[in-house]
Amino acid sequence: MTPAPQRLRTLGERVVGTGRPVYVTGEIGINHNGELENAYRLIDAAVDAGCDAVKFQKRTPEICTPRDQWDIERDTPWGRMRYIDYRHRVEFGEDEYRAIDAYCKERGIDWFASPWDVPSVEFLENFDLPAHKVASACLTDDELLRALRATGRTVILSTGMSTPKQIRHAVEVLGSDNILLCHATSTYPAKHEELNLRMIHTLQAEYPNVPIGYSGHEVGLQTTLAAVALGAVFVERHITLDRAMWGSDQAASVETPGLQRLVRDIRIVETSLGDGVKRVYEGELGPMRKLRRVQGVVAQAEARAESEAAGRAEEQGREPVNA
Known part of the structure; x- marks a missing residue:
C-alpha cells in the first residue's frame, strides 16, 4: 500500500499540517496605520487570544505603487497628501521592525510578513522569521516567487484572485516541497456566497503533499470555523483595534473580542474532529x-x-x- 502523503511544514519551532494543531495567524497587515503603538496593541490582542503568530505587509512604495498614481492626492487622517506619500506614511522601516521583533520575542509570539517586492524580501531576511507569505495579489510575480524560494524558508501562498493555471504555475516556480497553500477570496469584505470553502478539498486533492490553509476576508467567524472543519491546517484573519478605523482592510478584520472567540472555537472544532475511528466511549x-x-x-x-x-x-x- 502506498503511504499517505505527508502534509507537514515547519514554521519556526512549529510543525504545521495534518494531525497537528491549526496554526492561527492574526494579520495586522497595515492596520497599524503606521503607528508602532497600534502594532503593539494588536500584538497584545493576538497573544491574549492565543494566536501562534502575527503577520505584517512589507512594501517598497516606489516599486509597488504604479507611477501614474504617485501624485494623486487623497484625504487621510494626517491631512491631504499625495498617494506615494501616504504609502510611505503607513510603511514601517528598520527601526519599527526591530522594535516589533523585540516586542514579539518578549510576548512569546512569532511574526512574519508578506513582502510585495524583491527588496522587501531582502529586508525581511535580516530577521529570523518562521516563514514568508505571498499575498494573493503577488501570486503571478515570478521574480518575487523565485526570490522567496531562494531564502529556503517555508512560503505560504494565498490563492485569491487567481485561476487554477496561475496557481499551478506559481507552485512550479516555488516548488511544492516547502510551501503551504491558502484558499482565499480577495474581496474586502468577501461575500459569503463567494467564499467557496469546498476549494479546500479541491486543493487537497490537487496538491496531495502540500498542507492547505485558509486566509479569510469575510465578516463573521462561522465560515472560518467551517474552513477548519473542512481540513484547513493554517488560518489567517485580518485583525483590528476597531473596524471603523481608517484603512482599506479594517472593515474585513476581526476585533479583539471576536479574535478571542475565534481562536477558542478553532481549538474546540479541531478537538471535536477526532480521528475518524468509530468507538464506544x-x-x-x-x-x-x-x-x-x-x-x-x-x-x-x-x-x-x-x-x-x-x-x-x-x-x-x-x-x-x-x-
Whole structure:
C-alpha cells in the first residue's frame, strides 16, 4: 500500500499540517496605520487570544505603487497628501521592525510578513522569521516567487484572485516541497456566497503533499470555523483595534473580542474532529445500559467473542501442573 502523503511544514519551532494543531495567524497587515503603538496593541490582542503568530505587509512604495498614481492626492487622517506619500506614511522601516521583533520575542509570539517586492524580501531576511507569505495579489510575480524560494524558508501562498493555471504555475516556480497553500477570496469584505470553502478539498486533492490553509476576508467567524472543519491546517484573519478605523482592510478584520472567540472555537472544532475511528466511549456505557432495551445479535456475538478471548488468554497464562 502506498503511504499517505505527508502534509507537514515547519514554521519556526512549529510543525504545521495534518494531525497537528491549526496554526492561527492574526494579520495586522497595515492596520497599524503606521503607528508602532497600534502594532503593539494588536500584538497584545493576538497573544491574549492565543494566536501562534502575527503577520505584517512589507512594501517598497516606489516599486509597488504604479507611477501614474504617485501624485494623486487623497484625504487621510494626517491631512491631504499625495498617494506615494501616504504609502510611505503607513510603511514601517528598520527601526519599527526591530522594535516589533523585540516586542514579539518578549510576548512569546512569532511574526512574519508578506513582502510585495524583491527588496522587501531582502529586508525581511535580516530577521529570523518562521516563514514568508505571498499575498494573493503577488501570486503571478515570478521574480518575487523565485526570490522567496531562494531564502529556503517555508512560503505560504494565498490563492485569491487567481485561476487554477496561475496557481499551478506559481507552485512550479516555488516548488511544492516547502510551501503551504491558502484558499482565499480577495474581496474586502468577501461575500459569503463567494467564499467557496469546498476549494479546500479541491486543493487537497490537487496538491496531495502540500498542507492547505485558509486566509479569510469575510465578516463573521462561522465560515472560518467551517474552513477548519473542512481540513484547513493554517488560518489567517485580518485583525483590528476597531473596524471603523481608517484603512482599506479594517472593515474585513476581526476585533479583539471576536479574535478571542475565534481562536477558542478553532481549538474546540479541531478537538471535536477526532480521528475518524468509530468507538464506544466509556461515557456512553452508562446511557447504553439505561437506554438500549434490545442488546442485539451483533452485541451478543461481540460479547461472546470477547469472553472467549479472555478465557483463552487466561488458559495460556496458567502455570503447568507438575506430574
